Amino acid sequence: MNRRDFFRLASMAGVGASMASLSGLARAATPAQLGTVPTNIGINGRVVVIGGGMGGATVAKYLRLWGGTGVSVTLVERETAYSSNILSNLVLNGQRTMTSLQFGYSNLATRYGVKLVKGDVVGIDQAGHSVALADGSRLPYDRLVVAPGVDFDIIPGLETAAAQAKVPHAWKAGPQTTQLRNMLLTMKDSERFVMTIPAKPYRCPPGPYERACVVADWLKKNGRPNAKVIVLDANPSITAEPLAFGNAFNVLYKGMVEYYPGVSINSIDASTMSLNTSLGNISGKVINAIPAHRAGKVIVDNALANVGGRWAGVDVLTYQSTAAPGIHVIGDASATTQPKAGHIANQEAKICADAIVRLLSGRSPDPSPLTNSACYSPITSDTASWLSAVFGYDQATGTMLPVPGATVEAPSRSTDNYKEMFKWFNTLMEDSFA
Numbered sequence: 001m002n003r004r005d006f007f008r009l010a011s012m013a014g015v016g017a018s019m020a021s022l023s024g025l026a027r028a029a030t031p032a033q034l035g036t037v038p039t040n041i042g043i044n045g046r047v048v049v050i051g052g053g054m055g056g057a058t059v060a061k062y063l064r065l066w067g068g069t070g071v072s073v074t075l076v077e078r079e080t081a082y083s084s085n086i087l088s089n090l091v092l093n094g095q096r097t098m099t100s101l102q103f104g105y106s107n108l109a110t111r112y113g114v115k116l117v118k119g120d121v122v123g124i125d126q127a128g129h130s131v132a133l134a135d136g137s138r139l140p141y142d143r144l145v146v147a148p149g150v151d152f153d154i155i156p157g158l159e160t161a162a163a164q165a166k167v168p169h170a171w172k173a174g175p176q177t178t179q180l181r182n183m184l185l186t187m188k189d190s191e192r193f194v195m196t197i198p199a200k201p202y203r204c205p206p207g208p209y210e211r212a213c214v215v216a217d218w219l220k221k222n223g224r225p226n227a228k229v230i231v232l233d234a235n236p237s238i239t240a241e242p243l244a245f246g247n248a249f250n251v252l253y254k255g256m257v258e259y260y261p262g263v264s265i266n267s268i269d270a271s272t273m274s275l276n277t278s279l280g281n282i283s284g285k286v287i288n289a290i291p292a293h294r295a296g297k298v299i300v301d302n303a304l305a306n307v308g309g310r311w312a313g314v315d316v317l318t319y320q321s322t323a324a325p326g327i328h329v330i331g332d333a334s335a336t337t338q339p340k341a342g343h344i345a346n347q348e349a350k351i352c353a354d355a356i357v358r359l360l361s362g363r364s365p366d367p368s369p370l371t372n373s374a375c376y377s378p379i380t381s382d383t384a385s386w387l388s389a390v391f392g393y394d395q396a397t398g399t400m401l402p403v404p405g406a407t408v409e410a411p412s413r414s415t416d417n418y419k420e421m422f423k424w425f426n427t428l429m430e431d432s433f434a
């Protein structure tokens with residue numbers, strides 16, 4: 001889609017949007033009510049999207065916005081509403097609740113005519129072009145987008161549900177996040193909160209360090225100045241925003257946060273709340289162990305994890321799988337040179353939507369896509385830092401490489417950054433779900 005197409009469609013979209021909002025529609029849309037979606041512009045096809053997270057919700061919306069009503073989009077999601085990981089560290093200090101981080105799917109249906117199916121995809125028939133749901137039903141597709149996010153390895157010692165319940169990772173926001181908050185509340189002064197960070201790649205590179213800061217700040221301000229936050233990092237050094245987190249650990253939370261790089265976790269004993277590590281045995285009142293990640297199960301189970309058996313290789317011009325034509329993989333599940341982040345999942349979704357619309361109409365994908373990522377990290381309950389980056393397509397390597405000079409970290413944490421963080425979050429979530 002060239003710029004002229006885009007602006008033509010965007011202007012059509014604007015008219016429809018105001019009509020839809022005036023009528024306050026909340027039921028399944030008919031073509032006349034679709035508002036922002038252009039009527040059939042000669043592009044036709046059936047697209048099924050698996051997973052309604054940051055990537056899946058966005059691609060479903062933009063396929064309709066840019067493809068028009070001829071592109072039928074069905075979004076299959078196992079949950080009734082999306083629970084945002086972004087800002088979920090603020091559930092730990094009581095600034096947000098999980099309920100406040102939930103986003104429903106009704107806008108995608110009523111504003112854009114996306115067909116919603118609540119269900120769990122258990123199989124992909126690549127030859128027959130259909131997906132199988134756990135309830136036995138099947139959905140046919142011309143193009144499939146898979147956006148299931150991540151699943152986690154099991155840390156030795158935590159094989160049972162009972163052990164996992166005592167040592168939540170809370171790295172998929174939801175009940176575990178609230179549980180970790182409740183565990184934090186039980187901590188007494190001088191007790192230890194031990195967290196582990198897996199080796200890269202994992203979702204949200206700054207996220208674990210941000211969590212350590214939020215927890216330390218809460219302990220400091222809530223009568224536990226002698227409590228400790230022990231951070232055991234499998235990586236050789238802080239993987240993101242080293243300036244902000246290095247300063248936080250060494251100055252702001254000196255004596256409270258103890259950061260250990262290059263640590264491997266052999267096992268965890270939930271009955272004694274202790275970890276067997278390359279540094280020896282370490283125990284904690286609370287253990288927050290974030291396991292190693294891999295692409296969501298549906299990727300691994302359906303022969304799409306062709307990068308180390310864990311991630312889905314893709315062509316970043318289209319996000320088409322390098323293992324299966326006609327199937328696109330976006331978001332955390334894909335193996336690219338970009339970070340596994342919600343903002344990047346949103347960007348990949350738009351490049352993928354644009355590419356599918358072009359492919360359905362016999363055109364080539366955009367040969368030089370750009371993506372950007374912004375990430376705010378709370379350091380205390382009212383200050384934050386940020387990191388932003390831009391990636392551009394590099395023909396020689398066929399990958400997205402950082403645009404020189406465009407990866408920038410905030411010079412210092414500030415209250416202004418903290419306020420901007422909520423604006424950024426609201427805008428991103430609106431772009432994906434509203």
Ligand SMILES: Cc1cc2nc3c(=O)[nH]c(=O)nc-3n(C[C@H](O)[C@H](O)[C@H](O)COP(=O)(O)OP(=O)(O)OC[C@H]3O[C@@H](n4cnc5c(N)ncnc54)[C@H](O)[C@@H]3O)c2cc1C
Nearest residue numbers: 051053054055078085121148149204331332340341342343
């Ligand atoms: C604590 C924390 C903080 C974070 N902070 C930030 C941040 O500040 N900025 C940022 O950019 N990113 C942040 N992230 C990362 C961000 O949340 C992820 O990168 C992003 O959610 C990835 O999007 P996705 O669409 O790939 O997967 P997800 O958003 O996880 O969505 C996957 C969806 O697929 C569904 N699904 C999976 N399998 C199936 C199936 N078989 N059938 C049906 N449905 C299925 C799931 O239910 C889920 O809704 C954070 C992550 C964490 C854990």
